[in-house]
Amino acid sequence: MQNEMEEKFEDWRGREAIPGKHGGIRAASIACVVEIMENMVFLACSTNFITYFTKSWHYSSAKASNMVTNFTGTSFLLTIFGGFIADSFLTRFTAFVIFCSIELLGLILLTIQAHIPKLQPQGDNTPSTLQSVVLFTGLYAVATGVGGVKASLPAHGGDQLDSRNQKLISGFFNWYFFSICFGGVLAVTIMVWIEENKGWSSSFDICTVVLASALFLFTVGFPMYRFKRPTGSSLTRIVNVFVSAARNRNRFATDAEMTQNHNSTDKSIHHNKFKFLNKAKLNNNISATEVEETRTFLALLPIFASTIVMNCCLAQLSTYSVQQGMLMNRKITQSLEFPPASLNTIALLFMLSSIAFYELFGKRISSNNNERSSSFNLKRIGAGLALTSVAMAIAAIVEAKRKQKLVHNNIKISVFWLEFQYVLLSFSDVLTLGGMLEFFYRESPASMKSISTALGWFSTALGFFLSTVLVDVIKAVTGWLDGKDVNGSRLELFYAVLCVLNTLNLFNYIFWAKRY
Numbered sequence: 157m158q159n160e161m162e163e164k165f166e167d168w169r170g171r172e173a174i175p176g177k178h179g180g181i182r183a184a185s186i187a188c189v190v191e192i193m194e195n196m197v198f199l200a201c202s203t204n205f206i207t208y209f210t211k212s213w214h215y216s217s218a219k220a221s222n223m224v225t226n227f228t229g230t231s232f233l234l235t236i237f238g239g240f241i242a243d244s245f246l247t248r249f250t251a252f253v254i255f256c257s258i259e260l261l262g263l264i265l266l267t268i269q270a271h272i273p274k275l276q277p278q279g280d281n282t283p284s285t286l287q288s289v290v291l292f293t294g295l296y297a298v299a300t301g302v303g304g305v306k307a308s309l310p311a312h313g314g315d316q317l318d319s320r321n322q323k324l325i326s327g328f329f330n331w332y333f334f335s336i337c338f339g340g341v342l343a344v345t346i347m348v349w350i351e352e353n354k355g356w357s358s359s360f361d362i363c364t365v366v367l368a369s370a371l372f373l374f375t376v377g378f379p380m381y382r383f384k385r386p387t388g389s390s391l392t393r394i395v396n397v398f399v400s401a402a403r404n405r406n407r408f409a410t411d412a413e414m415t416q417n418h419n420s421t422d423k424s425i426h427h428n429k430f431k432f433l434n435k436a437k438l439n440n441n442i443s444a445t446e447v448e449e450t451r452t453f454l455a456l457l458p459i460f461a462s463t464i465v466m467n468c469c470l471a472q473l474s475t476y477s478v479q480q481g482m483l484m485n486r487k488i489t490q491s492l493e494f495p496p497a498s499l500n501t502i503a504l505l506f507m508l509s510s511i512a513f514y515e516l517f518g519k520r521i522s523s524n525n526n527e528r529s530s531s532f533n534l535k536r537i538g539a540g541l542a543l544t545s546v547a548m549a550i551a552a553i554v555e556a557k558r559k560q561k562l563v564h565n566n567i568k569i570s571v572f573w574l575e576f577q578y579v580l581l582s583f584s585d586v587l588t589l590g591g592m593l594e595f596f597y598r599e600s601p602a603s604m605k606s607i608s609t610a611l612g613w614f615s616t617a618l619g620f621f622l623s624t625v626l627v628d629v630i631k632a633v634t635g636w637l638d639g640k641d642v643n644g645s646r647l648e649l650f651y652a653v654l655c656v657l658n659t660l661n662l663f664n665y666i667f668w669a670k671r672y
Contacts, residue, residue, distance in 0.1 A: 212356065485568040537665070
């Protein structure tokens with residue numbers, strides 16, 4: 157990470173930012189409050205869309221599952237695009253305003269559709285072409301907006317703080333993740349109850365108002381923010397380094413040539429890897445700083461790739477786990493039923509408590525030393541991956557038990573049996589995603605904070621898309637998931653496959669983490 161003195165921040169007038177007047181904890185805290193509101197809106201939709209698509213739109217179980225994973229996957233996939241735009245061409249503030257507005261427009265379209273019967277399928281009919289076009293236009297406008305928001309908001313919040321104070325940066329990302337979880341609690345309790353009891357039109361109404369309020373609150377803080385001006389396309393610089401290194405790969409270089417731009421190198425970027433990139437410095441248009449920037453970003457990629465399978469497992473909580481819950485005993489009282497999408501509530505409450513616990517006790521383990529903090533975050537990510545394997549093993553056992561009781565005894569077991577996998581997978585998400593957000597922000601070059609932070613969300617996207625691919629492959633090869641619902645499928649075997657894949661992936665992660 158660049159030294160704070162080397163980073164140039166400006167106020168909204170383009171003048172040098174004044175410490176104490178621009179940025180600081182108050183400015184960073186606005187990002188946390190806005191994230192509570194935005195994430196509540198996003199999760200209110202994505203966690204319960206499976207019921208919306210099956211009950212209101214009459215899509216099949218498998219089709220609806222893939223629609224949910226594709227929507228969520230696209231949302232997080234586009235964080236890379238949003239991060240690229242925020243780092244290269246716009247300030248992170250401007251990027252957030254634009255992408256949040258796009259998300260709001262998509263939500264307004266879904267709200268209008270929910271209020272007009274002609275834009276919804278009637279009876280048991282499948283949706284018409286027009287109805288489908290309106291639905292998917294709204295969905296993917298929301299997904300596009302979410303991608304930009306998730307990439308720009310945490311980096312904008314981190315920019316408000318002194319990057320030399322590692323504990324302050326760590327504290328911000330912990331409370332930012334606390335905000336993500338708190339928004340999730342509101343989504344799976346209040347919003348899911350509204351969707352189940354008052355209808356989706358009411359839910360969309362509330363979500364639209366909340367998101368508009370979040371956008372307003374964020375813009376109100378405009379005078380107190382400090383801004384990092386974009387430095388041009390970081391991806392273009394990386395490509396230029398590769399091209400230059402390739403062209404000069406066979407050229408002999410003297411020590412003087414290889415160190416010609418050494419004094420311009422960012423001393424905080426310390427990865428002595430990918431030495432073949434040093435040949436790029438033989439091009440006078442390529443600085444040593446650009447080579448080190450490329451080297452640093454490449455070093456992050458194996459860590460990022462090692463978390464994709466874990467997110468594939470996490471995707472099941474918003475698809476098959478919800479479908480399981482719909483076929484289990486959900487009664488709390490004779491007249492009150494527990495909505496499956498709210499199973500995340502207990503897990504999220506545990507997560508909120510654990511983050512507060514870490515802020516009180518975990519910081520004793522952490523340090524202002526960047527190398528030690530990086531090691532701690534790598535261990536944190538590894539613990540999350542290990543917990544995921546345990547969660548999928550338990551999920552397979554619970555599904556086998558559910559099926560056995562239903563088939564042999566005609567008994568529906570309690571929906572709260574699913575709580576084991578929800579709690580464990582939620583904790584693994586805290587450890588993995590929370591660790592990734594902080595790790596990538598700490599380790600990335602100053603010019604690539606948004607796109608590097610977006611790697612955490614991008615991993616989530618690829619995990620959801622991998623889930624879609626695995627479902628299709630397993631359906632085609634084994635037929636385990638061919639049933640009309642999960643009662644007619646062999647879901648426990650699918651969970652077992654995910655457990656094995658994630659365990660193999662854990663060993664892969666350990667290999668790369670030790671070499672970081």
